[in-house]
Amino acid sequence: MTDPVTIGTRIRERRVMSGIRQTDLARQAGISPSYLNLIEHNRRRIAGKTLLTLAAALGVEPQVLTEGAAATLVAALREAAGKAEAAQPDAGPDAPPPEHDRIEEFAERFPGWAGLLSGLHRRTEEMERTIETLTDRLAHDPFLADSLHEVISAVTAIRSTASILAETESIGPEWTARFHRNINEDSARLTEGAQALVSYLEGAPDRDAEPGSPQEEMHAVLAECGFHVPTLERATAVPGDVTRLVQAEAARGLSVPAQSLLQTAFARYLEDARALPLAALRARVREDGPDPARLAEATGVGLARVFRRLAAMPAEEAGPVGLVICDASGTLIFRKPIEGFAMPRLAGACPLWPLYRAMTQPFAPIRARLRQPGRAGATVEALAVAGVEGACGFDRPAPVRAHMLLLPGDGTGPAQELGASCRVCAIAGCDARREPSILAEGF
Amino acid sequence: MAKTVLLIEDEPNIIEAVSFILSRDGWDVQTHSNGHDAIDAVRRRAPDLIILDVMLPGKSGYDILSEIRDDPVSGRVPVLMLTARGQTRDREMAERAGADRYMTKPFSNADVLEAVRALAGT
Numbered sequence: 001m002t003d004p005v006t007i008g009t010r011i012r013e014r015r016v017m018s019g020i021r022q023t024d025l026a027r028q029a030g031i032s033p034s035y036l037n038l039i040e041h042n043r044r045r046i047a048g049k050t051l052l053t054l055a056a057a058l059g060v061e062p063q064v065l066t067e068g069a070a071a072t073l074v075a076a077l078r079e080a081a082g083k084a085e086a087a088q089p090d091a092g093p094d095a096p097p098p099e100h101d102r103i104e105e106f107a108e109r110f111p112g113w114a115g116l117l118s119g120l121h122r123r124t125e126e127m128e129r130t131i132e133t134l135t136d137r138l139a140h141d142p143f144l145a146d147s148l149h150e151v152i153s154a155v156t157a158i159r160s161t162a163s164i165l166a167e168t169e170s171i172g173p174e175w176t177a178r179f180h181r182n183i184n185e186d187s188a189r190l191t192e193g194a195q196a197l198v199s200y201l202e203g204a205p206d207r208d209a210e211p212g213s214p215q216e217e218m219h220a221v222l223a224e225c226g227f228h229v230p231t232l233e234r235a236t237a238v239p240g241d242v243t244r245l246v247q248a249e250a251a252r253g254l255s256v257p258a259q260s261l262l263q264t265a266f267a268r269y270l271e272d273a274r275a276l277p278l279a280a281l282r283a284r285v286r287e288d289g290p291d292p293a294r295l296a297e298a299t300g301v302g303l304a305r306v307f308r309r310l311a312a313m314p315a316e317e318a319g320p321v322g323l324v325i326c327d328a329s330g331t332l333i334f335r336k337p338i339e340g341f342a343m344p345r346l347a348g349a350c351p352l353w354p355l356y357r358a359m360t361q362p363f364a365p366i367r368a369r370l371r372q373p374g375r376a377g378a379t380v381e382a383l384a385v386a387g388v389e390g391a392c393g394f395d396r397p398a399p400v401r402a403h404m405l406l407l408p409g410d411g412t413g414p415a416q417e418l419g420a421s422c423r424v425c426a427i428a429g430c431d432a433r434r435e436p437s438i439l440a441e442g443f
Numbered sequence: 444m445a446k447t448v449l450l451i452e453d454e455p456n457i458i459e460a461v462s463f464i465l466s467r468d469g470w471d472v473q474t475h476s477n478g479h480d481a482i483d484a485v486r487r488r489a490p491d492l493i494i495l496d497v498m499l500p501g502k503s504g505y506d507i508l509s510e511i512r513d514d515p516v517s518g519r520v521p522v523l524m525l526t527a528r529g530q531t532r533d534r535e536m537a538e539r540a541g542a543d544r545y546m547t548k549p550f551s552n553a554d555v556l557e558a559v560r561a562l563a564g565t
Contacts, residue, residue: 153454153527156550160461164463164552168467186456
């Protein structure tokens with residue numbers, strides 16, 4: 001479909017840019033100057049032979065006249081303009097708004113500048129995403145939360161003790177000595193805590209944990225939709241939908257490696273949704289709650305798949321459901337977080353996780369109540385199972401995976417104490433520890 | 444007879460400082476420093492007021508508070524909660540769990556005294 005309004009304008013612009021007079025172009029195209037004038041002012045439709053001759057005379061491909069500058073560039077500019085207006089940049093009140101009706105004209109006349117502008121817009125978007133990811137990491141970093149708590153405890157003790165010494169009259173030499181000693185102890189502890197924090201914050205960034213890593217990118221896409229993808233839940237969904245969804249993310253700037261990860265994740269989602277459709281799942285969950293064992297028994301679907309389906313349900317239907325999946329090397333390849341349970345962003349989670357215990361007893365479902373230190377005593381219910389996922393053969397490695405579903409705990413009763421990962425774990429005397437904690441001794 | 448306050452807190456030096464200022468104010472201060480059996484300590488000592496830290500080893504302060512509130516004897520004892528985080532979410536959780544006052548660490552001794560006196564007066 002071509003738009004007669006813009007073709008005429010483009011012909012006029014091209015002609016003016018090339019410095020050709022209207023009369024000359026009309027003669028070359030074998031039409032009258034007044035007819036060309038009408039075309040150029042979009043008063044006459046143009047197609048077929050006349051279009052081809054005019055394009056040839058102007059030295060451009062006919063498509064340049066019919067389609068204008070690349071549609072993607074125009075779309076990018078339109079998005080940039082929309083964002084800029086929404087964000088109300090500090091251009092000042094007198095700055096005119098972007099000329100929406102002339103976006104195409106701009107893209108065509110100044111393709112270089114237009115490309116630069118859309119490139120800058122894309123970069124801004126990328127940086128905004130990075131900032132969001134970093135903010136998110138700071139807010140959920142278990143080490144920061146724990147060590148800040150320790151620093152604040154030390155500060156609280158020092159403040160209270162110091163003000164007793166400063167404000168209490170006739171305190172007596174014994175108490176004075178005791179409080180002096182306490183302040184001395186706490187200030188040493190505060191120093192250690194502050195130094196640990198500084199070295200942690202200055203620590204070399206972990207490549208895999210960088211917000212820009214493909215894993216992070218893929219998880220950011222999943223988190224954005226709440227790990228629930230309505231398109232793939234439809235009974236009519238086909239693998240082409242997976243590709244289309246990934247392409248849509250690609251158009252929004254998802255990196256190529258992350259696209260490949262997302263393709264795999266969505267393809268598995270589609271298979272899962274076909275095996276256990278949302279309607280059936282919903283009916284069961286409404287009746288029994290998110291109980292994977294009963295679901296698996298009633299539907300004949302494997303536990304791991306039931307876990308994934310529960311984690312893909314909207315939170316308002318199934319409640320908070322967390323899920324981690326690791327491959328045979330123990331590397332976490334999927335993380336859906338749940339309140340009250342910290343997960344490391346890279347390989348090397350706590351070896352005490354039932355996720356890994358499941359690896360040592362494949363196919364045997366494992367249930368445990370877990371508590372991480374410093375999480376205000378919150379517990380989570382963990383259900384884990386490991387097995388072979390997907391096709392197997394005698395001449396290739398078996399694709400072994402372990403799944404661990406996490407459901408909110410009731411906070412009561414005995415629970416297994418474990419960490420997120422050794423580096424940021426405060427549990428003392430742990431036989432499973434593989435590297436020292438960076439938390440100061442006594443934390 | 445002096446009124447008793449039960450301080451449930453796991454930092455020894457905070458226990459010492461708070462005990463000191465409350466004792467000087469005429470309170471009989473008893474302390475307990477872990478979460479597991481805090482509710483037993485509450486039942487056994489039947490204090491007039493409880494100061495409860497949120498971050499305790501073994502059990503969350505919120506869970507302990509729920510247990511206190513569910514207990515027929517201790518259910519109405521005023522509770523002052525202490526936390527190292529001032530987030531709105533924590534404040535809401537404390538209020539939901541039934542705390543009478545909420546105080547963020549680090550606090551000043553004067554604030555603690557004021558809160559304790561106010562709670563004892565009610």
